[in-house]
Amino acid sequence: MDLSTLVLKTGQVLVSQIEELDYEPKVHLIRPYLVSGKTKLVLTPWPDYIEDTHILLSSDSLLTAGSPTPKVRKAYLDKIGKTEEDLKPKSKSVILNEEDQFSPLLDEDDEYEPEYVEE
Numbered sequence: 001m002d003l004s005t006l007v008l009k010t011g012q013v014l015v016s017q018i019e020e021l022d023y024e025p026k027v028h029l030i031r032p033y034l035v036s037g038k039t040k041l042v043l044t045p046w047p048d049y050i051e052d053t054h055i056l057l058s059s060d061s062l063l064t065a066g067s068p069t070p071k072v073r074k075a076y077l078d079k080i081g082k083t084e085e086d087l088k089p090k091s092k093s094v095i096l097n098e099e100d101q102f103s104p105l106l107d108e109d110d111e112y113e114p115e116y117v118e119e
Contacts, residue, residue, distance in 0.1 A: 003076065003087055005035070005068040008061055014046055015068050015076045017087070025056035031080050035072060043079050 006014045006027075016032035031053045033043040047055065068076065077083060 003068060003073060004065050005072060006032075006057075006065045007063045009063050010061075012046070015043065015072050018065075021056075024058055026059040027057040027062065029055040029057055033076060033079060041071060041075050043075055 002018055004016065004018045006016065006018070006029075008014065013035045014029070014032045015035050017030040019028040019030070020026065021028055032046045032055055034046040036042045036044065077087075
């Protein structure tokens with residue numbers, strides 16, 4: 001998940017973990033917060049009156065998106081109780097087994113193509 005700052009056409013600025021989708025609604029927001037305050041940064045759950053932490057946003061509502069400033073990034077991570085490590089993508093371990101055994105009797109022109117089965 002990427003952490004992004006989003007500027008909506010309404011002028012609201014959000015900070016959220018995002019996932020870009022291939023279809024409309026184009027953006028999946030995870031735990032979005034409204035960013036406000038000039039001297040003191042304030043993060044407020046967005047949108048108001050909705051309990052869900054996963055929000056879908058249409059591209060026609062979005063003006064622009066970018067990386068949050070370090071101050072906004074730190075405030076967001078503190079707010080959701082996560083660290084930079086928590087945001088890094090985790091690799092899924094998959095065990096692959098080769099079904100066919102390599103045959104040393106293959107002709108030089110034959111290419112060996114192993115087949116793997118996900119368990």
